[in-house]
Amino acid sequence: MSDPWQKAYDFAVEVARKAGAEIRKAGESEIRVMTKSSTVDLVTKTDERVEKIIIGALKAEFGEGTHDFIGEESVAKGEACILTDKPTWIIDPVDGTTNFVHGFPFVAVSIAFAVNKELEFGVIYSCLEDKMYKARKGKGAFCDDDPIQVSDVKDIHKSIIISEHGTDRSKEKVTKIFSTMQRILCIPVHGLRGSGTAATNMCLVASGAVEAFFEIGIHCWDIAAGAVIVKEAGGVLLDVDGGPFDLMSRRMVCANSDVIANRIIKEIEIFPSERDDIAIKKK
Ligand SMILES: Nc1ncnc2c1ncn2[C@@H]1O[C@H](CO)[C@@H](O)[C@H]1OP(=O)(O)O
Numbered sequence: 001m002s003d004p005w006q007k008a009y010d011f012a013v014e015v016a017r018k019a020g021a022e023i024r025k026a027g028e029s030e031i032r033v034m035t036k037s038s039t040v041d042l043v044t045k046t047d048e049r050v051e052k053i054i055i056g057a058l059k060a061e062f063g064e065g066t067h068d069f070i071g072e073e074s075v076a077k078g079e080a081c082i083l084t085d086k087p088t089w090i091i092d093p094v095d096g097t098t099n100f101v102h103g104f105p106f107v108a109v110s111i112a113f114a115v116n117k118e119l120e121f122g123v124i125y126s127c128l129e130d131k132m133y134k135a136r137k138g139k140g141a142f143c144d145d146d147p148i149q150v151s152d153v154k155d156i157h158k159s160i161i162i163s164e165h166g167t168d169r170s171k172e173k174v175t176k177i178f179s180t181m182q183r184i185l186c187i188p189v190h191g192l193r194g195s196g197t198a199a200t201n202m203c204l205v206a207s208g209a210v211e212a213f214f215e216i217g218i219h220c221w222d223i224a225a226g227a228v229i230v231k232e233a234g235g236v237l238l239d240v241d242g243g244p245f246d247l248m249s250r251r252m253v254c255a256n257s258d259v260i261a262n263r264i265i266k267e268i269e270i271f272p273s274e275r276d277d278i279a280i281k282k283k
């Protein structure tokens with residue numbers, strides 16, 4: 001069996017496409033139905049329904065028990081967020097829920113698959129743009145069927161960098177986030193951007209539209225698929241302190257090169273974030 005995960009990969013692409021169609025179809029009335037959470041960390045009925053569709057399809061195809069599932073909405077409801085050696089699907093049904101609620105046109109379905117704690121493939125369907133990003137370990141990254149590659153810009157002064165504001169509105173964290181952004185902007189760089197979805201941001205790095213994306217506060221389901229796509233497009237992933245990338249740490253820098261990543265890291269003001277795998281969360 002030389003290629004054991006090909007079927008799972010092809011299936012993930014199809015499931016992501018179906019999930020994206022469901023998101024597009026969701027009517028205005030449904031879009032604005034919030035189901036829980038704070039005033040800024042939004043969840044809609046569509047998030048919950050689409051996650052059920054994705055996990056239901058994967059369980060039907062690959063059998064309950066043999067594979068594990070880490071999904072944004074299941075974890076919010078108290079399921080474990082621990083990566084074991086078992087084949088594990090890591091799913092964000094609607095990445096960019098705030099965009100979705102407001103009709104801001106970047107919303108993605110993100111599906112990753114890990115075995116022995118190593119990411120095997122990632123699929124991100126940017127469903128309003130109708131772009132399917134995908135990558136398998138060692139086999140390159142693609143947008144639809146075209147190979148994609150990170151940008152070759154190594155001069156930070158000629159770069160565009162992406163970051164986001166996160167969901168925490170405490171003055172202390174917001175001050176650090178804006179201070180970091182100011183420091184990076186004033187290096188100076190060509191620009192700062194943010195699409196509102198970590199998955200799409202990573203695809204923008206992978207396809208060479210920007211040189212880097214960093215964030216503290218994101219979760220494993222926001223970045224697992226993107227991590228494979230960026231790496232396979234020739235990019236790098238690091239912790240915000242310059243150490244090795246850790247999927248469960250809730251912080252990440254991804255970039256077209258070590259040079260750009262390390263230049264940004266110099267400016268990042270780190271604030272604490274609780275790990276995803278610290279405990280089984282009950283909300
Ligand atoms: N607490 C948090 N802090 C920062 N980003 C978060 C976050 N929770 C989720 N995100 C994700 O980060 C990106 C924007 O900051 C989005 O991909 C968003 O995903 P979501 O839409 O699935 O919640």
Ligand SMILES: [Mg+2]
Pocket residue numbers: 072092094095096198221222
């Ligand atoms: Mg998300």
